[in-house]
Amino acid sequence: MSALYPKINEVLYIQLDTGDQKEAEVLYKSRISDMDGESIYMEVPLQEGTGRLKKLYIGDEISAYFLTEGGVKNYFNSYVLSHHEDVIKLVRIKKPESDQITKVQRRGFLRVQSELEVAVTAKDGARFLTKTEDVGGGGISLYLEPGQSLKEGDLLDCWILVPYKNGSVEHIPFEGEVVRLKELPVGRSIVMMKFTQILDMERQKLIRYCFERQFDLRNR
Structure with missing residues (x-):
């Protein structure tokens, strides 16, 4: 070791x-x-x-x-x-x-700004497609359009479309809980979610995407 x-x-x-x-x-x-x-x-x-x-x-x-x-x-x-x-x-x-392991603290390494397509099914059966605002290894934030409504504590079944640099695309399924909602000036909101159920293999795929994306953002 x-x-x-x-x-x-x-x-x-x-x-x-x-x-x-x-x-x-x-x-x-x-x-x-x-x-x-x-x-x-x-x-x-x-x-x-x-x-x-x-x-x-x-x-x-x-x-x-x-x-x-x-x-x-x-x-x-x-x-x-x-x-x-x-x-x-x-x-x-x-x-x-x-x-x-470094001598310098790096915060929020897994959260990257990214507009990915996400399909959402609420427990009452309501379904909609939207885009993420950011994604990370522990959860995502997504946009809620006017007329779509969610509240804190709601559990959602989702899958997210993740494209990689090499051209491959993954559909990553997960269950998430709404942690917080943030109103935007234009009638939309941002919904912050944490994963409540996601296979470790699927989480690793998401983390890999975050590292690729972070590398791109850093080298612009």
Whole structure:
């Protein structure tokens, strides 16, 4: 194992990247309980100062750091893969590649601005096609046209059309929950959703698209 990785029992300092500015500034602490080739298993994080437990959802994007000699902060981004019952409750997060651990904090690495086609089916059977405003490994934001209505907490079955640089196109299905709605001046709204059910394989496809897209945006 690379010397760069944190060790078992070390403390992870975590911030959540939910698109909510206030939440993003809250710092949580957790302890690493176990690690394997794919995953880091950590205890349920506690909020610094209050000691309150923070419930994490599958797909939540996090920015984490651990300390090495001399108090150097080593940052990496990850997301929640699953929950794990051991002697205590554990949260399994994606283990970063060793070259993704840096001395510089990179926030929101998985959210990219992108207008992709998305088909939405609400639980009451209402269906519509729309475009995304941004996409990420933990959720998407989409446009809601006048006359279409959704509310916080609604669960939606969706699929999203994802084109890659090599010309291939994927239909990625998922279930998402409406987290927040933001009114736009022109009668449209933006709906922010987090994934509640998505296969890890499908999430990886979406993350691959985000990295491709981010690379394009950076090299314009």
